[in-house]
Amino acid sequence: MAISFDSALGNQVAGLQLRVKRSELLSNNIANAETPGYRAVDFDFAKVYDRTRATPSGAVTGASNGRHLSLGLGADGLVRSDDVEFRDSKFGSLDGNKVSMEQERARFMENQIRMNATNMFLSKRFSSLQKALRGVNG
DSSP, X not given: OOOOHHHHHTXXXXXXXXXXXXXXXXXXXXXXXXXXXXXXXXXXHHHHHHHHHTSGGXXXXXXXXXXXXXXXXXXXXXXXXTTEEEOOOSSOOTTSOOOOHHHHHHHHHHHHHHHHHHHHHHHHHHHHHHHHHHHHHO
């Protein structure tokens, strides 16, 4: 009997990939907090996740559009360049930097907590699959 990982894991894999990409963007914002003229970027996780759920296997159609990969967000096409938006803090610095370290750290930590929860869910799901396989073969 074949196991379909898509049906067994649902959209949690795509959710984890999105969390990783968001973590990369947020950590890049933190790394550039002192860069003159730098503006923080982010994407609406819920909007992109909903789009992945609307397509089979979490695949995003239209990833061949040149705009979708221009930010180096990955060939999987989950996050497209038109999903990423500038997010300026209310208080910029004199050098034009628009990154608020407090906001970026809070967003990063919230994303990490949610990523850990997704990892725990996937780990338990794999454990359940292993137990099911041992029951069938054991």
